[in-house]
Amino acid sequence: MTESGKPLKVAVLGCGSVGSQVVRLLQEQATDLAARVGSPVELVGVAVRRLDAAREVEVPEGLLTTDAEGLVSRGDIDVVVEVIGGIEPARSLILSALEHGASVVSANKALLAEDGPTLFEAAEKAGRDLYYEAAVAGAIPILRPLRESLAGDKVTRVLGIVNGTTNFILDKMDTSGAGFADALEEAQALGYAEADPTADVEGFDAAAKAAILASLAFHTRVTDADVYREGIAEVSATDVASAREMNCVVKLLAICELREQPDGEEAVSVRVHPAMIPRSHPLASVREAYNAVFVESEAAGQLMFYGPGAGGSPTASAVLGDLVTVARNRRNDVRGPGESSYADRAVLPMGEARTRYHVAIDVDDRAGVLATVATAFAEHGVSIRTVRQEGRDDDAQLVVVSHEATDAQLSATVAHLQGMDSVREVSSVMRVEGGAE
Ligand SMILES: NC(=O)C1=CN([C@@H]2O[C@H](COP(=O)(O)OP(=O)(O)OC[C@H]3O[C@@H](n4cnc5c(N)ncnc54)[C@H](O)[C@@H]3O)[C@@H](O)[C@H]2O)C=CC1
Ligand SMILES: N[C@@H](CC=O)C(=O)O
Numbered sequence: 001m002t003e004s005g006k007p008l009k010v011a012v013l014g015c016g017s018v019g020s021q022v023v024r025l026l027q028e029q030a031t032d033l034a035a036r037v038g039s040p041v042e043l044v045g046v047a048v049r050r051l052d053a054a055r056e057v058e059v060p061e062g063l064l065t066t067d068a069e070g071l072v073s074r075g076d077i078d079v080v081v082e083v084i085g086g087i088e089p090a091r092s093l094i095l096s097a098l099e100h101g102a103s104v105v106s107a108n109k110a111l112l113a114e115d116g117p118t119l120f121e122a123a124e125k126a127g128r129d130l131y132y133e134a135a136v137a138g139a140i141p142i143l144r145p146l147r148e149s150l151a152g153d154k155v156t157r158v159l160g161i162v163n164g165t166t167n168f169i170l171d172k173m174d175t176s177g178a179g180f181a182d183a184l185e186e187a188q189a190l191g192y193a194e195a196d197p198t199a200d201v202e203g204f205d206a207a208a209k210a211a212i213l214a215s216l217a218f219h220t221r222v223t224d225a226d227v228y229r230e231g232i233a234e235v236s237a238t239d240v241a242s243a244r245e246m247n248c249v250v251k252l253l254a255i256c257e258l259r260e261q262p263d264g265e266e267a268v269s270v271r272v273h274p275a276m277i278p279r280s281h282p283l284a285s286v287r288e289a290y291n292a293v294f295v296e297s298e299a300a301g302q303l304m305f306y307g308p309g310a311g312g313s314p315t316a317s318a319v320l321g322d323l324v325t326v327a328r329n330r331r332n333d334v335r336g337p338g339e340s341s342y343a344d345r346a347v348l349p350m351g352e353a354r355t356r357y358h359v360a361i362d363v364d365d366r367a368g369v370l371a372t373v374a375t376a377f378a379e380h381g382v383s384i385r386t387v388r389q390e391g392r393d394d395d396a397q398l399v400v401v402s403h404e405a406t407d408a409q410l411s412a413t414v415a416h417l418q419g420m421d422s423v424r425e426v427s428s429v430m431r432v433e434g435g436a437e
């Protein structure tokens, strides 16, 4: 056991947006952190790519190094904070830190979603902690509640707005009627969206977070490769207006569900895509670049976690929370809860996901067309909840909202519709989530 009073040594890898704020908080909160941990928390090294780069924080003399591997393998480091991002060298550095006896705190959703099990097994073998609260929804405490507070309950569903950039864009489209391209431009001008917004806009960032959420919620291993993903680039101003007419709003959702199979086994379904949700749903009120995660569990019912999902300082708050936890554990020579994957559940293909659908179909405006469209839905077992028709000279648009069906049933229906003479185009298909059937 580390003696009371003996400093716990912390190394930070990366001094960018998050790392600089971690370094700042470690310095500014040193007295409180020592009191909370029970020993001083001493920053002993900060690995950077370039010593002469401009930084948002002043790093004390002699702590900067470009030799990250040398820092994590010193052998006397208690906690390594990895805020470099990306797969390599972050993975090798975390593995080396664990092998050399350090516990690890990381914000690296991409790495945890792609190769979490390798890291969890290394932490287990080393008898050290690996915590990553900042990796999902930034400052919002969601991973610890799933791992610890809800450990005695059964989580059945997690619905998350876990990407601030796309939420900002969709919110702009909803409030101003802007198209996707204009809203993206505004997000970039305000610094929310990166110059290359692919990871956010195409849903890769949210899919990584969905994999991490599903793994913790359902005690099983889910990687980003298991997650069905669609981004928001195809969401049109018309889709957003259509949602508005139904008193809904379009959000990019990470949806993790526990599904009972016909054989009684439970499997998981994990998907990220734009969806309409009723304006009365708590997630509909999540505006601008905020994040929120809505959790449904058997005993607790419905819970909502809300706050800033990104930004250097909010993300550093989550990193520091983990740091205090693992530092306390080091001081007491114990480990906190590690990976829980005992349930070993299958991940269902997207075709087996069940939800409702909003389908806009451009058709010839003549007698019998509505009946043939309804027949196409019926033939694939998709029950229609409502139909609305808007006439335009000799053509019309039918807007069909279905009851729950599988994605495979809906895809077959759309293919059928597209082959019909009276159908000019299936102009939009959007899933509808978060409401009563
Ligand atoms: N910025 C945010 O709002 C959030 C970030 N995260 C995660 O936090 C991590 C860090 O993100 P940011 O700080 O935004 O990125 P950033 O790009 O601002 O900072 C990363 C820093 O690591 C440095 N670096 C890269 N390779 C290095 C190496 N081999 N040795 C030493 N330093 C190296 C870079 O020079 C850069 O300064 C990522 O995993 C990201 O996904 C998570 C939640 C929110
Ligand atoms: N790019 C992400 C920030 C980090 O998780 C977002 O827009 O939410």
Ligand code: NA
Pocket (backbone or CB within 6 Å): 133, 134, 135, 136, 137, 138, 139, 140, 141, 142, 143, 318
């Ligand atoms: Na978080």
